[in-house]
Amino acid sequence: MTRGFYFLLPALLLLSLGCSGSTDGRVEVEGTVMFKNSPLDQGTIQFMTKEKGEMAGMAQIKDGKFHLPAQQGLTPGSYRIVISSGEAGTKATESAPGESGPPAKERIPKEYNVDSLKKPVYRDVVAGQKNQLEFNIP
Amino acid sequence: MRKVRHGFTLIELLVVIAIIAILIGLLLPAVQKVREAAARSQCSNNLKQLGLAFHNYNDSQNRLPPATGPSGCCWGTWQVPILPFIEQDNVFKLYVNWGGNDSTGPRYSGAPNTTNVCNKRFKVLTCPSDIPNTPFGGLTNHNYAVNIGNTGNAQQASLNGIVFGGAPFLNSGKSTSIQTISDGTSNTLLAAEVLQGQGSDLRGFTWWGDAAGFTAYLPPNSTSPDVIYTTGYCNNQPNAGLPCTGVPTSTAPSMMAARSRHSGGVQVLFGDGGVRLVPNSINLAIWRALATSMGGEANTNY
Numbered sequence: 001m002t003r004g005f006y007f008l009l010p011a012l013l014l015l016s017l018g019c020s021g022s023t024d025g026r027v028e029v030e031g032t033v034m035f036k037n038s039p040l041d042q043g044t045i046q047f048m049t050k051e052k053g054e055m056a057g058m059a060q061i062k063d064g065k066f067h068l069p070a071q072q073g074l075t076p077g078s079y080r081i082v083i084s085s086g087e088a089g090t091k092a093t094e095s096a097p098g099e100s101g102p103p104a105k106e107r108i109p110k111e112y113n114v115d116s117l118k119k120p121v122y123r124d125v126v127a128g129q130k131n132q133l134e135f136n137i138p
Numbered sequence: 139m140r141k142v143r144h145g146f147t148l149i150e151l152l153v154v155i156a157i158i159a160i161l162i163g164l165l166l167p168a169v170q171k172v173r174e175a176a177a178r179s180q181c182s183n184n185l186k187q188l189g190l191a192f193h194n195y196n197d198s199q200n201r202l203p204p205a206t207g208p209s210g211c212c213w214g215t216w217q218v219p220i221l222p223f224i225e226q227d228n229v230f231k232l233y234v235n236w237g238g239n240d241s242t243g244p245r246y247s248g249a250p251n252t253t254n255v256c257n258k259r260f261k262v263l264t265c266p267s268d269i270p271n272t273p274f275g276g277l278t279n280h281n282y283a284v285n286i287g288n289t290g291n292a293q294q295a296s297l298n299g300i301v302f303g304g305a306p307f308l309n310s311g312k313s314t315s316i317q318t319i320s321d322g323t324s325n326t327l328l329a330a331e332v333l334q335g336q337g338s339d340l341r342g343f344t345w346w347g348d349a350a351g352f353t354a355y356l357p358p359n360s361t362s363p364d365v366i367y368t369t370g371y372c373n374n375q376p377n378a379g380l381p382c383t384g385v386p387t388s389t390a391p392s393m394m395a396a397r398s399r400h401s402g403g404v405q406v407l408f409g410d411g412g413v414r415l416v417p418n419s420i421n422l423a424i425w426r427a428l429a430t431s432m433g434g435e436a437n438t439n440y
Contacts, residue, residue, distance in 0.1 A: 023419060024419065024421060042383060042385065043383075043385075043390075044362070044363065044365075044383065044387075044390040046298060046389070046390070048298060048299050049299075052299060053298075053299035054298075054299040054300055054423070055297075055298040055299055055300055055355070056422060057362075057422075058356065058360075058362035058363075058390075059361065059362055060361075060362060060363040060376070060381055060383060062374075067361075068361065069361055071418060071419045072357050072360060072361055072362075072418065072419070072422075082298060082389050084387040084388075084389045084390045085385070085387070086385035086386065086387040087385070088369055088384070088385050095247075096212075096245070096247035096274060096275070097211075097212075097247070097273075097274060097340055097343065097346050097348075097371060098211060098212055098245075098247075099210065099211050099212070100211070100291065100292075100348055100367040100386070100392050101367065103386045103387050103388050103391055103392075104385045104386060104387055106387050106388065106389075113387070113388070113389040114388060114389060116389075
């Protein structure tokens, strides 16, 4: 019985390795976003790589929470954060789907989105532990 | 003499019924899998037909159709000029004012297009794995969108560090051709599957400009939201694989990702006519490299 167990253990380890291999070293990231001391109802968060500044992951913020699963997660490193949330309900629904028109007015301070290159906000994503990122935007 | 009675005892009957139940239990999941496998192969065949249609269009017109016509969103998309090449010439002839040469004339959403063309469902543009929907006034959603590159719907020159690397289909009404795909046709996507939004959701509403193309800014079957231009047309269903937000901003503008109901990935059509399944876990940089037609990326293996 015990011999069988010791035989199974490495096999199980190999199996779990095989499963995590498909994420290519990417890790799960989740967290909360508070805006003016209450959870941000709707918006998006994007992660830009530090070296090239390319968007590497994007997640939806709903009721202050966001979650990026490992399969589409981030490789460990430092990321510039872009948080964006428009004022909802600024456009009336037309009789038929038409022109997109200009984007909605931004609610989040500029350093988190359009001016994020000038005053960047960086956060680190690390391997081997839970990545819980907290944002408190005034 | 004792009478011999032929028959089964209750226990024997119960055992037989139990065995049959177990066998059916084993069989049913297999039937379901075969059904999805058949639907998937039907989907990939549709993409293949679409690939032939694009090549035939390119041969006869020496260019590809634009993603949307020259006047923008609402006077018809690639889905109209491609109709004669998927054996729907009769429907094509009934569409009026494609491209909006008469900008006060009927849109895709005006008569007679609403009753002659845009209310039709084309089997070759519908994936049987998905749930058919009509988001608005009986006009149909479909399941295939063309490749409009690696930034947003407006084909921004640059979006959050991603530089637009050309696309086979343009939203400006201008055309490219298969000959101008300098990254190589076997390294460049022409089209991919999208899901039909449910209710009044506009994803898959390919008669209309914004939904006619997909972007590789987001990965296939992305858990990130598609961005639709107004909340009334966004039906956020993250658990059904259809996350969306209805408030576009300048850093998260209007865009739609490639999506499917197949497990593990999305089927795509390459410029050489090949149809392949791209896994959801594809490296995002490679996925974007596949979307650009003139990006000059070296590595497009996945």
